[in-house]
Amino acid sequence: MDQTAFMIGFTVMSLASLAIYTTGKKTPPSHHHTLLHSAVPFIAATAYLAMAFGIGTLIKGDGSATYFARYADWTVTTPILLSSLVLLAFHERGKTGEVGGYLTSIIVLDVLMIVTGLISSLAAAPLVKWVWFLWSCVAFLGVLYLLWGPLRAMAVERGTALGAAYSKNVSFLTAIWFLYPIVFLVGPEGLKIITDPTSVWAILVMDIIAKVVYAFFAASNLEKALHEHARQA
Ligand code: RET
Numbered sequence: 001m002d003q004t005a006f007m008i009g010f011t012v013m014s015l016a017s018l019a020i021y022t023t024g025k026k027t028p029p030s031h032h033h034t035l036l037h038s039a040v041p042f043i044a045a046t047a048y049l050a051m052a053f054g055i056g057t058l059i060k061g062d063g064s065a066t067y068f069a070r071y072a073d074w075t076v077t078t079p080i081l082l083s084s085l086v087l088l089a090f091h092e093r094g095k096t097g098e099v100g101g102y103l104t105s106i107i108v109l110d111v112l113m114i115v116t117g118l119i120s121s122l123a124a125a126p127l128v129k130w131v132w133f134l135w136s137c138v139a140f141l142g143v144l145y146l147l148w149g150p151l152r153a154m155a156v157e158r159g160t161a162l163g164a165a166y167s168k169n170v171s172f173l174t175a176i177w178f179l180y181p182i183v184f185l186v187g188p189e190g191l192k193i194i195t196d197p198t199s200v201w202a203i204l205v206m207d208i209i210a211k212v213v214y215a216f217f218a219a220s221n222l223e224k225a226l227h228e229h230a231r232q233a
């Protein structure tokens with residue numbers, strides 16, 4: 001069951017990476033978005049291939065699995081997805097010091113969110129597991145605060161078109177990212193309400209939406225906004 005999901009994950013992610021690269025803009029000012037968004041499913045394909053081979057899969061004392069490849073994937077891909085939004089908020093602003101500050105802050109919070117989630121997955125004692133889960137949620141709230149507070153204000157300052165594109169992208173991203181802690185909570189790493197295959201399939205669908213569907217959605221909103229932006233200027 002899991003094997004099929006992992007092989008589908010590998011296939012869909014590799015093809016999607018190629019599709020995002022070949023259909024994406026290769027000229028400034030949006031070429032870096034093409035590179036960022038095609039890198040994400042390429043990394044995910046690698047993680048799914050490892051999971052298909054059972055590499056980095058740990059079966060714990062209670063019989064539940066921790067897929068290290070999944071956390072390795074998220075540790076690298078979620079900062080890339082966030083970087084693309086930060087760069088949109090700072091579109092042609094030229095304040096490299098400020099971009100650097102926001103990138104560092106949001107990446108630190110995001111990586112802490114994933115790593116503390118992994119620690120929660122590994123923890124055997126319920127109290128310890130829930131402390132780490134909550135700590136991960138705190139980091140997640142920090143990421144959301146930066147996205148919806150200062151970064152959104154910055155994007156809106158760039159003009160109505162870019163502000164609207166940022167808002168659409170951040171809304172899509174927030175909606176899909178919220179499902180991850182919920183699936184973790186009810187899944188085998190948490191309350192064990194849903195089984196391991198159910199959670200693997202659910203995360204496969206979520207990964208495709210968060211990485212592939214989002215890439216096309218975000219690129220199309222960005223292109224439309226850049227068009228408007230150029231007309232307004
Ligand atoms: C964990 C652990 C429990 C608490 C929280 C979590 C959040 C995970 C998120 C993952 C997003 C992954 C994406 C992957 C694909 O591109 C780690 C499940 C808050 C938000 C978007």
